[in-house]
Amino acid sequence: MPPADIRMATASLSIQMAQGPDIVDITHRLLQLVAEAGIVQGHLSATMVGSTGSLTTIEFEPGVVEDLKMAVNRMAPPWLDYAHEQAWHDGNGHSHVQAALMGPSISLPIRDSRLRLGTWQQVVAINHDNRPRRRPVEVTIIGTGAEPS
Amino acid sequence: MPPADIRMATASLSIQMAQGPDIVDITHRLLQLVAEAGIVQGHLSATMVGSTGSLTTIEFEPGVVEDLKMAVNRMAPPWLDYAHEQAWHDGNGHSHVQAALMGPSISLPIRDSRLRLGTWQQVVAINHDNRPRRRPVEVTIIGTGAEPS
């Protein structure tokens, strides 16, 4: 394999989100960034900035969205006692735990200038906090600007 | 640090998987891709294409495989009611939730032309769907083709 003409682009998204758990489809915004970057083959890393949000992929339809909200609330129920509350009293102990369990980052393939996802697979940001948040998502795209010859 | 001779290689694996939860060791296939790419130092990103599969690492021995299947079924039990079912009736509401909680992607270090994993650490693909699936896993490898001088 010869050395490639590797390029990089960075961008910051700002996602308005409702009280958690809120799940927002960000696929189209990532696709737009990939197109703007002019990267044909490579990968995209996205990271949720902040300790009460997370990123993953789902089939973005109302049923799965509801089911996933229920599941994160089973993993770290809002009604449990949290040690975080004893110092901070901001009512979001469960939010911190949910986000840590889900993880802040995701890595996705770029093929033929698009994200290679399943037909019913979308990238979602999740706000676990107990209040609405405008959340930054940082995106780094690395790859080649043209098809390998 | 001087600019490096950075290279990239991409590949697509196709993993035949049984009804979920099924857990398949894909380490040897990733090692082969790293060797073919000729990349000595760098990292490998792998992403499960599809919203009912996931990737992680485990000690791939029958006990841990069984224990992890039990654990994902505790997080999102097949016998619960899922809102996804009300629209789709395909019986895999739990599969979507399990996969979203696990996450679709993984990032692994390449050192000395190999994946740097623990001695008893293997990379696994998980099919959470309630039927056998042939699942694509997209792999992007970025790094240098020779030891830094």
Add this chain to the structure above:
Amino acid sequence: MPPADIRMATASLSIQMAQGPDIVDITHRLLQLVAEAGIVQGHLSATMVGSTGSLTTIEFEPGVVEDLKMAVNRMAPPWLDYAHEQAWHDGNGHSHVQAALMGPSISLPIRDSRLRLGTWQQVVAINHDNRPRRRPVEVTIIGTGAEPS
């Protein structure tokens, strides 16, 4: 976008950790690696080497640390029976499951020569094993060495 001057740096951290679940803040060590690499814009991939450890981000304060320990022990309780034990009898069946559910890797943005994290967001290594461990974390940093002109 013109081709960029892409650089890479790799490093290995060694984290002394107590009996699991133990959670250690490694943010300052990653920041030091980014500074040493001289990379201004890009991303950092970190991977826990070993099948009973994981990486994520949290607000690193004693309450959240305690809450997250409780949560991973709810997901895979130490007091359950694990199939792993039937062959290995080393008492860490839950450790393997917890680590697999959390995932070994994380991807973080580098902006202006620093990790772009939330104000109260730190990167943590988690030891899930039932004994103290010195754990390697492999770090790969890729990006550009100067601001885009």
